[in-house]
Amino acid sequence: MKPTDKIFVAGHRGMVGSAIVRKLQARGYSNILTRTHQELDLLDQAAVHAFMQAEKPDYLFIAAAKVGGIQANNVYRADFIYQNLMIEANLIHAAHLADVNRLLFLGSSCIYPRDCPQPIKEEYLLTGPLEPTNEPYAIAKIAGIKLCESYNRQYGRQYVSAMPTNLYGPNDNYDLNNSHVLPALLRKAHEAKEQGATMLEVWGSGAPRREFLHVDDMADACVFLMEREDIRDGLFNVGTGRDVTIRELAETIMAVVGFDGEIVLDSSKPDGTPRKLLDVGRLASLGWTAQIGFREGIASTYEAFLRQTAASLSR
Template sequence: MKKIFIAGHRGMVGSALVRSAEARGGFEVLTATRDRLDLCDQASTFTYLAEEKPDIVVIAAAKVGGIHANSSYPADFIYENLVIAANLVEGSRQAGVGRVLFLGSTCIYPKLAPQPMPEDCLLTSPLEPTNEAYAIAKIAGLKLCQHYRAQHGLMYHSAMPTNLYGPGDNYHPENSHVIPALIRRFHEAKESGLGEVAIWGTGTPRREFLHVDDLAAACFHLLDLNDPPDWVNVGVGDDLPIMELAKLVAETVGFNGKIVTDPTKPDGTPRKLVDVSKIRATGWEPKVDFRDGLAGAYQDFLATLQTGAARL
């Protein structure tokens, strides 16, 4: 049985990885809450890895947020994500961990990257300014794994998921991503009897969405490969305009009012469709239907509201 440390197990991605590991079997899952292990503390992180000696480390821990959070707190985003990546990668090397999978984001690619975005467009032109700090930290984590693999012969590699959604998401009104933000906004409008909901921006940018359980499946697929790419995109290979997304979420929630745009708010990157040919060539593809995934995400939101566990 392999010992796998899932850093960030309380987040949406980390909890999906835990569910997947437990469902698959064959793993002793190691987790640590922040009161026991602060991943920004180098000494504590190195000590934990040396004592637990996992066979695999999956780095799902990160400071994350939407456009507002990224543009309001760039120093926090770059510092915390740089330190988490550096501590876990070097700590893993020192502890003799043979396999590390670092999870980044497709926001690492240039703002005006070719569509769909291939892995080799990384660092070819400027980033989207609203999430530059987060993207730079994630690029650094990817490059750490790439260079540790080259210099030390360690199987350290990365996966770059597209926009994620699903159970365990963050529904904060300002710091959440677009799907949970829309779920909460439409739900509260329905409950309050409002006739209109405004969405950020023009509604024209296109986005791709991957269910978090599909990402977890992709991660374990990559961990099974003997020679995975240094980094690989994980997505569905299709996207839709934000306005169309808003209509689907409103339908899922049962909001029947008017949807209007707020062009005074930023749109972010015009399009972020990823080229998924590389991971599909290894035999993986997503399974969760988008409408089914949205319905499940809304049911999870309602369930966590009832239990008081919703991340609001």
């Protein structure tokens, strides 16, 4: 990528998209194209096509998606599969028609089978059944990967897919009904501290193991993949290569927040996949590794949460 290249970041207001914009700006890219949902509805095929024909970006980052935690994925199953299929199909096809040759599609580690070997290699895709609670979302993301592969094979495009592990960081969603586990626990621990509570409720058994990646590391990996002109296609896991139990996650968050209470496990809530640890060897072999430590990342995220909370109260 050259500093003057036109770069469209779809989903720039989300956690990942905003991090990609920050990373691009930090690396000297100034011609960054963004559109809000009000300015461009990515579910509207004609609107996306017209936009892409008018702007003809040189690079496209697809960070736009409908996302959520276990409960949201399980309850809003039709919304998750329909909206994600439409967003990716509209963007990828319109990019091809506008002769956009370089594109990065962001997926999710939930694309892999529920019970596949650990750590999870890219080649394990489509080798077994998916986790039932987020199957619609996973199928939509798998379709996006296959769209990229197919446009590469049929038309010679250079569309790359990046599969992040569980992400966290600035601009995360802290809604307790629709958020992922780390931001949900961060908010719950903060509120427990503020209210003088003596316990922190954690969904499930606390035993599942999860890998967590700071979103600024994810953005760095995305820009790294697009800057490497020799990377023309493929699927790349993006993670740290290390995981913790949900209970260990809760304990770390409590220590960062300064909440000294008891963890109470709610076994009536689902655990989800027992373990999701990505094999990050493919990306590491190209020279990229995550830089932000686990506790360091949670501490900076808590600071961002406090700023976000203060800003919302002052409105």
